[in-house]
Amino acid sequence: MDPSPNQSGPAATCEKCGTTLASSTAGGLCPRCLLEMNLASRTMPDGEPSPQVPPPTPEEIADSFPQFEIVECLGRGGMGVVYKARQKSLDRWVAIKLLAPERVHDERFAEHFEREARTLAKLTHPNIVTVHDHGETDGLFYIMMEFVDGVNLRDLMHEGKMEPAQALAIVPEICASLEFAHGRGVVHRDIKPENILIDRGGRVKIADFGIAALVGSEADSSGTPPYMAPEQEAGASAIDHRADIYALGVVLYEMLTGERPARDLIAPSRKVEIDVRIDELVLRALEKEPERRYQTAGDLRTMVETLRTIPRNTADPETVEPKPADTGKPAFVFRWSLAAAALLVFAAIWVNQTDRTRPAANELTNAGQSGPPTLKADEDQSAYQPLDDAVIGLWESAGDGLPRIEFFADGTMSWDDGSMSVGGNYTIPEKGRMKMEMTSLGSTAVMSIRYAVSGDMLTAINPKGHREEMRRVRMGIADPAALRHGNNSADAIIGNWQKNSDQTRTEFFSDGTMSIHDGGTNFGGNFRLLDDGRVKIDMTVYGTRTISTFHFSVLDDVMTTIDPSGRMDVFTRVPKDDPSDEPADSSETPEGLADLKLTKNQAAKINQWLDEKGGVVDPVEYANYIRSILRDDQLPAFRRISQTGGR
Amino acid sequence: MKTTPSTDSSGRMFPVTRWSIVVGARDENSGESMAALEDLCRTYWMPLYAVVRRYGHSAEEAQDLTQEFFARLLQKHGLQAADRDKGRFRTFLVVALKRFLANEWHRDRAVKRGGRWEKVPLDTHIAERLYHESGANSLTPEQLFDKRWALTLIETCLGRIEHEYRDAGRAAEFDVLKVCLTAGRGEIDYESLGKSLGLNGGAARVAVHRIRKRYRSIFREEIARTVRDDKDVDEEMRNLLCALTR
CATH class of the missing domain: 1.10.510.10 (Transferase(Phosphotransferase) domain 1)
Known part of the structure; x- marks a missing residue:
């Protein structure tokens, strides 16, 4: 090192390397040291450990991916960091994985990366996250993949x-x-x-x-x-x-x-x-x-x-024919798996902690075949404590609008992830804390969260600290004109309705119970008229509770319904049997139904139904069928019978 | 100051080097090529000025000559293929300048006066002061040029990173952290550094790591702008360190 004589600047020298320092250069720092540090193999001063540096923020990498809107960092692993992003041109969500720079070994890496990425892009399978693209930008090697929500x-x-x-x-x-x-x-x-x-x-x-x-x-x-x-x-x-x-x-x-x-x-x-x-x-x-x-x-x-x-x-598995998984009602097996996923996702994303679970009775059988639907017993809502009114209403995730959660004033709630909704109850033991209980597949998950409502925003924080911001959705009716002229009182909805689009029948009874008959099976539940004129339906189907709402309007024998997402359905009233129909005599009346004072017509229908079943009758299904053809004034008697277990 | 995209998490790979754009352009006078050259010249004109002064020209003459050299360079067809076929922009520039000064180009510079080169704003007051501070008299023109070049590079990098911090509203943080760029082992008291930043010791360590990493990344990026191939970055770095050591 041979410091040059300095002619005009102050004769300060660098303590570290002895270089003569000029006052006006390099912000007063030693230029030689400023250059030399770049030649070191490590970033930190010699002998000092590199700290665990947080991954780059979405803002920090935004410039490198101008064609994307980088939304958030989803996580980091040994291989790199993953970001959620929106691909502007196709308006789709993608995940961008940036490979960790320390994994980028040498000049030949790019070639290796290119070769492997091409192979991966060819792996197209429903159970494999699809690789859309890959490449290098600003020195960042990335893989762009399907975003899995x-x-x-x-x-x-x-x-x-x-x-x-x-x-x-x-x-x-x-x-x-x-x-x-x-x-x-x-x-x-x-x-x-x-x-x-x-x-x-x-x-x-x-x-x-x-x-x-x-x-x-x-x-x-x-x-x-x-x-x-x-x-x-x-x-x-x-x-x-x-x-x-x-x-x-x-x-x-x-x-x-x-x-x-x-x-x-x-x-x-x-x-x-x-x-x-x-x-x-x-x-x-x-x-x-x-x-x-x-x-x-x-x-x-x-x-x-x-x-x-x-x-x-x-018995010995070899002597038993394996039952195909989809025997019977594929539609419901499908629904079952959706519901299972919905509850799992709910538990993990939204609450992330399960305080206790009650396992389903038959853990290894196919739950899709696990038993008949059950009529839901009237819930004792009087035990329900007053709650924080601020949470009541419909909320959707401030991010992409899903999930949607509605808290009802009666302490029930529904959680909808866009493909499936799961119902449950919630309580607010103290303001700011909420317990939720959701039932799916016969298991009930109880979760506890903290929450805060500010204006039209609800922040929920699970015990692990995960936050979910939700915004209030103002209930709107897609086409108010459709509902303007009709009657939407509680009385108007009572009756048996056939849906025009799929021929299912839904019957609302005056005691607050209801049933849906899809042509093969009856499902029972409860309904309730909400203050805002909507009807809330609460049903449990194959162990999964579903709560949904809709606006309705009845004009003569036509009922129009609109659900919160704006979907409209039209129902036509199924004519009641003629009230003047003569009473059936005892020989016509099916066993155990004498109390109901059936008409000849009703008795004939029931007998025909029993004949079709060939003697093997599911009691609940039977009860639902009977209920579907009774007149309102016959129902109290029916309730007595069904409660005592009479067949 | 032109900002380039962040390469914060890498530092290993670089955007396409600007000099390589100039060298590699199929049409040497393409808009892209010329813009890249002009951008480079704006950054590195100061070493040129120092060399012109070292050749014995007065400050006023040196200003004119540097401007004119600049104008020639950026003129259409002013850049001959042979000149460009050099590995480094630094080498190219000093060779081209010496040729310019040795030729008689400058004789008719009066004709050029009022031409486009006057549009290039050069702060010759600073240039003059820096020329004197460079210990100019003891160095050959080439050594002076290289030393001035290295200093310019460092200034550019410091300016860029300071600008980034300032843009992010963290100017004060930069002022505290910049001394850590040259710190050696055990020279940083992370606790007291943290206090002045309102961070704990661990977070201060992260802040130091970040600024050093970013600076290194910018430094490599800037050098990469002036060489044809990324492989040459390390060698160029060592050359510049030698230039500063003289």
């Missing part, structure tokens, strides 16, 4: 574990995605709960397929240690698809027991009360040697599906 499995396991039925329901879809990818030579290499997403429709989507391989070189043992197969952890040069099967075994073990398998593997059934046949399944997936595991994801899937269809304690 939902939660990941880690969020769902908020108490560490899940109901076995729920856990097993998720596995086949994971297997389907693995089967597909493995068939195309792609190994995921990093299966873990964080990468297993469940969207609002209940569909399982696997994220980050092959990202581990994309980011790491072939021999790199990238992956997440607890989920890594022994051969992967050992850094074996050639790991194959069976590493994914092992990882899925770990995930399943964790879903069932709330713990990851220890070195000395303990069968899940010794930790929690589950079907011992699940043990075999899990332990085989977790075999240390790949050769002893299930050899394909398809094998594992078949096993899980068999286990789900054949209830526990049946």
Whole structure:
């Protein structure tokens, strides 16, 4: 170092390197040091650790992605940071994953990245998060993917574990995605709960397929240690698809027991009360040697599906014909899975904590076939405490408008995620705190949140600190003219109505109960007239409670309804039997119905119905049918009969 | 100051270098190429001035000559392919300047007076002062040019990062943090630094990390503007460090 003589500036020198400093340069700092620090291999001064730097904020990366509106940072993992963004040109939501810069090894990375990303873009499968695009901008390597509106499995396991039925329901879809990818030579290499997403429709989507391989070189043992197969952890040069099967075994073990398998593997059934046949399944997936595991994801899937269809304690599975999962009423099986997903998503996104759950009675049977609909007993609303009026009304997420939640003045609530609504009750033990109880699939989840209402905004904060901002929705009627002339008093709605669009019949009774008959099955529930003129329907269908509302207007024998989303339906009154119809005599009256004083016509209908059933009658279905053809003045007698269990 | 997109989370890759735009342009006088060249010249005219002065021209003459060189350079067809076929903008510029001064271009500069080059605002007062502060007399014109170049680069980078902090309403934070750019091991008292920023020690460490990382990123970006290939950035950095050490 040979400091030059300085002619005109002050003769200050840098304490660190001895360079002569000129007053007017480099903001008074030593230019040599300012240059030299750029040559160091690390950012922080020598010997000082780099702090854990938070990921770039959406604003910080916005300039690099001008064609997107970067909305929020969804999370960060070892591979990078994921942002939610709106692709302006297509007006669609996407997720942008920025690869962590420290993963960008060298000049050849770009080539490697390009090659792998092209492979991933070809993986199109309903259970795999689609890769839309990839590239590099401002030095940021990114992958643009389908945005999955939902939660990941880690969020769902908020108490560490899940109901076995729920856990097993998720596995086949994971297997389907693995089967597909493995068939195309792609190994995921990093299966873990964080990468297993469940969207609002209940569909399982696997994220980050092959990202581990994309980011790491072939021999790199990238992956997440607890989920890594022994051969992967050992850094074996050639790991194959069976590493994914092992990882899925770990995930399943964790879903069932709330713990990851220890070195000395303990069968899940010794930790929690589950079907011992699940043990075999899990332990085989977790075999240390790949050769002893299930050899394909398809094998594992078949096993899980068999286990789900054949209830526990049946005779030797080989002698029992597996019941197809969709026997009977596919529509309701579908609804069931939607409802399950809706409640799970509700629990995870909105509240994220379940205080207690009451498990369904038959955990391993297919809940879609799990029993007849039940008429809902009148709820004792008098026990209900006065609450904070400020929450009453309809709210929607300030983000994308979903979910929508309505709190009714009678202490009931409905939660709607756009595809399915789930009903429940809420209480406000003290202002600012709310307990909610939602029922789906026969399980009731109780959740406690804090909330604050300010003007038309409601902020809900779950025990984990997750905030959800919601805005008030003013109830509007899409076409008020349609409802202007009719009668919308409580009396007007009483009666049996046939929906013009789908021929279902809905009957409202004067005691506040109601039934819907879809041509095959009756579903019962309650209805109530709200102060704003809407009718609120509260039904429980196959263990899932649904609460919905609509405005209505009756003009002569036509009822027009409009629901809060503006959808209009038209119903026509089903003519009552002629009141002058003669009373049936005792030989015509079905057994046990003498009290009802049936008319000949009614008795004939009931007898015909019984004949069609061929002697096997579900009592509740029977009761609903009877109810659907009774006149109002006959109903009190019917209630007495049904309450005493008379058939 | 022209701002370029943030590369905060990388620092490894760069936007297309501006010099490479000039060099790589199929049509050497394309609008894009010329705009890129002009942008570069605006940043690095100061070392040119120092060299012209070093060749013995008076301050007034040096101002005229620098302006004229600038004008020539930016003139259509003023840039010959041979000149551009150099790896670095810095090398190109000093070679072109020496050729300009040695040629007789400047003889008819009166003709050019009033031309487009007068539109380029050059603060010659500052240039004059910096020329004297550079220890100009003991250096060859090339050494002087390189040293001036390195200082300009550093000023540009500091200016950019200061501008970014100021734009984000964090000017005061920058004033506190900038000394950390040159700090060595154990020289930063994070607790007291945190106090003056209203942060705890850990957050102060993050703030230091951020500003150093951003500065490094800007620095590489600026150098990358002047070389043809990103691979040359590190070598150019070492060259400039040598220039400053003289």
